[in-house]
Amino acid sequence: MGLESLLKQDGYFTTKVDALIAWARKSSVWPMPMGISCCAIEMMAAGDPKYDIARFGSEVMRFTPRQCDLMIVAGTVTYKMAPVVRKIYDQMPDPKWVIAMGACTASGGIYRTYSVVQGIDQFLPVDCYLAGCPPRPDNLLNALIMIQDKIGRTKAAEFKNAKPPELELTQRN
Amino acid sequence: MDLKEHVVQKLKEHFPGTNFETTDYRDELTIKFPKEVVVDVCSFLKFDPDLEFSFCEDVTAIDWAKRKDRFTIVYQIYSFKNNFRLRLKADVDESDCKIDSVTSVWKTANWQEREVYDMYGISFNNHPDLRRMYMPEDFEYHPLRKDFPLMGIPGSIPLPKK
Numbered sequence: 001m002g003l004e005s006l007l008k009q010d011g012y013f014t015t016k017v018d019a020l021i022a023w024a025r026k027s028s029v030w031p032m033p034m035g036i037s038c039c040a041i042e043m044m045a046a047g048d049p050k051y052d053i054a055r056f057g058s059e060v061m062r063f064t065p066r067q068c069d070l071m072i073v074a075g076t077v078t079y080k081m082a083p084v085v086r087k088i089y090d091q092m093p094d095p096k097w098v099i100a101m102g103a104c105t106a107s108g109g110i111y112r113t114y115s116v117v118q119g120i121d122q123f124l125p126v127d128c129y130l131a132g133c134p135p136r137p138d139n140l141l142n143a144l145i146m147i148q149d150k151i152g153r154t155k156a157a158e159f160k161n162a163k164p165p166e167l168e169l170t171q172r173n
Numbered sequence: 174m175d176l177k178e179h180v181v182q183k184l185k186e187h188f189p190g191t192n193f194e195t196t197d198y199r200d201e202l203t204i205k206f207p208k209e210v211v212v213d214v215c216s217f218l219k220f221d222p223d224l225e226f227s228f229c230e231d232v233t234a235i236d237w238a239k240r241k242d243r244f245t246i247v248y249q250i251y252s253f254k255n256n257f258r259l260r261l262k263a264d265v266d267e268s269d270c271k272i273d274s275v276t277s278v279w280k281t282a283n284w285q286e287r288e289v290y291d292m293y294g295i296s297f298n299n300h301p302d303l304r305r306m307y308m309p310e311d312f313e314y315h316p317l318r319k320d321f322p323l324m325g326i327p328g329s330i331p332l333p334k335k
Binding site: 083 | 307308309316321322323324325326330332334335
């Protein structure tokens with residue numbers, strides 16, 4: 001950020017609270033690794049030292065949705081799995097974002113059949129669609145940067161009155 | 174004596190009144206029989222000391238769509254003792270869409286028969302746990318039947334609300 005040069009002069013700087021909060025949010029996007037099939041392998045590769053998702057502050061993959069900001073849906077979502085994905089998404093605290101990683105999550109991909117949901121946007125609000133089968137880790141990082149840009153444009157007041165979602169308490173067997 | 178002839182001959186000796194159709198294609202022996210004797214034939218093949226077909230590799234079905242006996246159940250079995258594979262077939266008609274379960278002979282048939290039940294809607298008598306394998310419990314159709322559309326029936330599986 002080049003803040004050090006500012007601090008050398010006066011010891012303080014002025015900014016907007018919105019900008020500061022957005023900067024803090026976008027620099028520490030904690031992903032929920034919703035690794036359902038083969039895209040998950042590329043998602044894991046994005047975490048290794050070669051691609052190093054830590055450069056963007058997103059190395060903390062949390063396996064509990066309560067601590068996550070970003071859901072990376074990596075893999076084919078079947079109709080049977082869809083309620084589970086939605087339930088995990090509902091448990092994430094606001095504000096939250098979703099990456100539809102790979103052709104299957106974006107459109108059903110090669111699985112044009114009765115059992116696969118033809119695009120997760122039928123039951124989830126998606127912020128970023130990611131092409132590829134599977135996408136390379138670079139591509140996932142690109143999506144992450146796009147999400148960061150999106151978070152950088154948000155204002156804190158937007159989320160003030162965000163209502164918690166109504167959880168569906170009955171479970172389908 | 175050739176093992177194939179041996180298997181067929183033993184079956185014919187042991188089940189005199191039963192009609193066995195045998196085909197030998199690409200060195201693979203297939204034996205077809207009426208569905209009523211399936212458990213007897215299978216337990217004979219498994220427990221006969223010469224044959225010992227102790228491993229049931231797969232149970233699956235074929236949907237012939239417009240044929241009179243619409244379905245054929247296929248059992249792929251293997252004998253470790255003789256290193257020999259055998260295919261068994263039995264026809265099932267849609268009007269009486271059930272067959273006896275062979276789980277009492279091979280435990281591995283349990284999930285395979287559940288899969289056939291899920292995908293083709295053929296029910297198995299005396300099966301210990303006949304539930305759907307892949308599709309949701311309340312799903313009404315059987316996807317591998319020829320009259321099921323590839324993209325499914327819209328609205329048959331509910332999605333969560335957006």
